[in-house]
Amino acid sequence: MRIASIIDVSLVDVPGIPVTVIFTAGCNFDCPYCQNANIIPLNSGMEMSVSEVLSGASGHLVDGYCVTGGEPTIQKELPDLLKALSKKGDFHINLNSQGSVPSVLEECIPYLDSVWLDLKASPTRYEKVCRTKHSPWPNVKKSIDLLLKSNVDLWPRTTYAGNLLSPQDIVDIIDILEELGFEGRYVVQDYVPSSGVRESEATNLTRPKKEDLEEIIDEASGGVEVDLQFR
Numbered sequence: 001m002r003i004a005s006i007i008d009v010s011l012v013d014v015p016g017i018p019v020t021v022i023f024t025a026g027c028n029f030d031c032p033y034c035q036n037a038n039i040i041p042l043n044s045g046m047e048m049s050v051s052e053v054l055s056g057a058s059g060h061l062v063d064g065y066c067v068t069g070g071e072p073t074i075q076k077e078l079p080d081l082l083k084a085l086s087k088k089g090d091f092h093i094n095l096n097s098q099g100s101v102p103s104v105l106e107e108c109i110p111y112l113d114s115v116w117l118d119l120k121a122s123p124t125r126y127e128k129v130c131r132t133k134h135s136p137w138p139n140v141k142k143s144i145d146l147l148l149k150s151n152v153d154l155w156p157r158t159t160y161a162g163n164l165l166s167p168q169d170i171v172d173i174i175d176i177l178e179e180l181g182f183e184g185r186y187v188v189q190d191y192v193p194s195s196g197v198r199e200s201e202a203t204n205l206t207r208p209k210k211e212d213l214e215e216i217i218d219e220a221s222g223g224v225e226v227d228l229q230f231r
């Protein structure tokens with residue numbers, strides 16, 4: 001599988017749980033605000049076996065593992081890696097995914113405790129934001145369904161970049177989550193420029209204003225609790 005890097009200990013990737021973070025390399029989306037744009041190419045990172053990843057990720061004072069990327073579910077060895085991590089003991093296993101490969105996600109579910117699911121846009125604007133040839137939305141919807149039917153904690157999240165999303169996108173995502181039966185916290189975080197974002201993309205993106213979203217969030221009803229995490 002393609003691996004970009006392994007961070008020994010992170011206190012920020014899984015709330016309240018110190019984790020070792022494994023970054024897979026390669027992604028099937030091309031989001032303009034990607035903070036890890038250097039690992040979007042499918043041939044980025046290095047080829048490592050599951051046992052090599054395991055030994056690289058072992059031996060740290062953590063209570064769990066977070067597998068992120070890139071998009072981890074494009075790695076066909078991902079279920080084997082998660083299975084091996086889950087066998088190491090009583091560790092929290094978290095996956096970050098944009099949900100475009102439900103067939104692999106389904107194989108991973110038995111080994112997972114939680115999933116940060118990155119929802120990119122309202123269903124009708126998905127391919128515009130992710131810059132894919134076809135809309136990945138039907139697959140993303142399948143992934144949400146799979147997670148809702150499982151025992152895995154689903155943590156939906158959207159990165160909100162000015163010039164790319166509008167408050168209506170967030171309203172539509174809230175509606176879809178409600179329709180699909182999700183209840184709980186939905187995190188909307190603001191886009192923050194960083195050195196990992198391609199310069200050519202960063203010039204077209206703006207930091208959004210929290211006030212733009214506060215009004216619509218007040219109107220949100222049902223079981224979706226919107227958590228605006230603006231930095």
Ligand code: SF4
Binds near residue numbers: 027034035040071
């Ligand atoms: S899905 Fe994630 S890793 Fe892939 S391009 Fe978008 S932000 Fe980057």
